[in-house]
Amino acid sequence: STAGRERVVREVMQRARQDHCGEAAAAEEQENEEEPETGEAAEGTEEENPAVLTRSFPASASEKEEEPEDAWTSLVAATPALYGVGVSGKSGMRALDRYHLPDCKDLDDFYETFLARCDGEAADDRTSLLAFMRREGDREIRCDPWTADPPSPGADVATSTRTIRYRRTLRAPIGPPTARAESKQTVARYGNRGLVADKVTKVHDIPSADCFTVDDRWIVEPCPERGGVCLSVYFEVRFVKGTFIRGIIQSQTNGQSMKSFRNFSRFAAAATAPDAEEAEEAVLLPPPVQTVAEPVPRELPWLPMACGLLAIVVLLQMLILWRMGSSMVQKNMVLELQETVQTLNRTLDMLQHNSGRLFKGTCKI
Known part of the structure; x- marks a missing residue:
């Protein structure tokens, strides 16, 4: 009947509402049970990883003391071919060589010996950079004193700068013999x-x-296992514009830089080893003045004979032309031959004047 169907529908709806409420209550209970577990897990994580809590804090004093070490490591990593490995490619710094100076005590000794002075105070110092530049042929050297650079934000190491102006001797196929x-x-x-x-x-x-521009870098490091210091040298010809003589500039600069740095290695070895008298005399003393010796005259016995043969040839030509021409033509020929003889005599005089110190013997036609 109709009343029976309505009763069945009400029972079904009531049972559905009870089931829905039961699921919601069960879900709420489950959430309440999971909250303590999550808190315990977080506490356990904090106990196992205490460093997580300190990540947002500033570095400690001990970590700040390690900043120069980090800066040095970064510098070494950024410098190509630090320990003699070649650099591939046409651009970038090139590692020239690594020199060991066993008699240089430490970094302070290297700085005081070679870098501290380059002005008038170092005029009599045979171990300064000024002395080396003079030995390399540089002249009119003017050096500003070292000045401390203003600290830059984030910089870990203080730097000092100076400017050196001089006239350099060039050994290139093109260009002037010297240049500023x-x-x-x-x-x-x-x-x-x-x-x-x-x-x-x-x-x-x-x-x-x-x-x-020509950029170079010296890296000086102590060598505790061998004593002294080690000097690593790098350089680069850095082009800021294009030029059609780039290859010539690159080739000439590479050769001159390699030679100059090798000369400095010998200079530094002698400067830091005062007991090595022979090396000191060979490297530190100014280069000897090259004088041109007077050439020794040489006897040339064939020169008078050659002049005599030339005179005979001229006389034969005069005789032949004399017999072949008329009187007017003969006069003209005689004048021309006289001019020719005078020209030959002037030529011989010029040759004897220019090379008279080399040749003995004169001749006239």
Whole structure:
């Protein structure tokens, strides 16, 4: 009946509402049970990883003390071919060589010996950079004193800078024999770990002078296992503009830089080893003045004979022409032959004047 169907529908709806409420209550109970477990897990994580709580805090004093070490490590990693491995490609710094100076005590000794002085105070110092530059042929050297650079934000190491102006002797197939040059040198000290000297050189008065600079870097490190210090040398011809003589500039600069740095290695070895008298005399003393010796005259016995044969040939020509021509033609020929003889005599005089110190013997026609 209708009443029976309505009763069945009400029972079904009531049972459905009870089931829905039961599921909601069960879900709420489950959430309440999971909250303590999550808190315990977080507490356990904090106990196992206490460093997580300190990540947002500033570094400690001990960590700040390690900043120069980190800066040195970054510098070493950024410098290509630090320990003699070649650099691939045409651009970038090239590792020239690594020199060991066993008699240089430490980093301070290297700085005081070679870098501290380059002005008038170092005029009589045979171990300064000024003495080496003079030995390499540089003249008119003017050096500014070292000045401390203003601290830059985030910089870990203080630096000092100076400018050196001089006239450099060139040994290139093109360009003048000398040219003005200006070098900006920067020195940075990384505690007892090392010393870095960077230099950027601009050369004036040469073709394409505004197209490139010569950059070099010295890295000085202590050598506790061998004693003394080790000097690693790098350089780069850095082009800032294009030029059609780039290959010539690259080739000439590479060769001159390699030769100059090798000369400095010998100079430094002699400067730090005062007991090596022979090396000191050979390297530290100014280069001897080269004088041109007077050439020794040489006897040339065939020169008078050659002059006599030339005179005979001229006389035969005069005789032949005399018989072949008329009186007027003969006069003209005689005048021409006289002029020819005078020209030959002047030529002989000029040759004897220019090379008379080499040749003995004169002749006239």
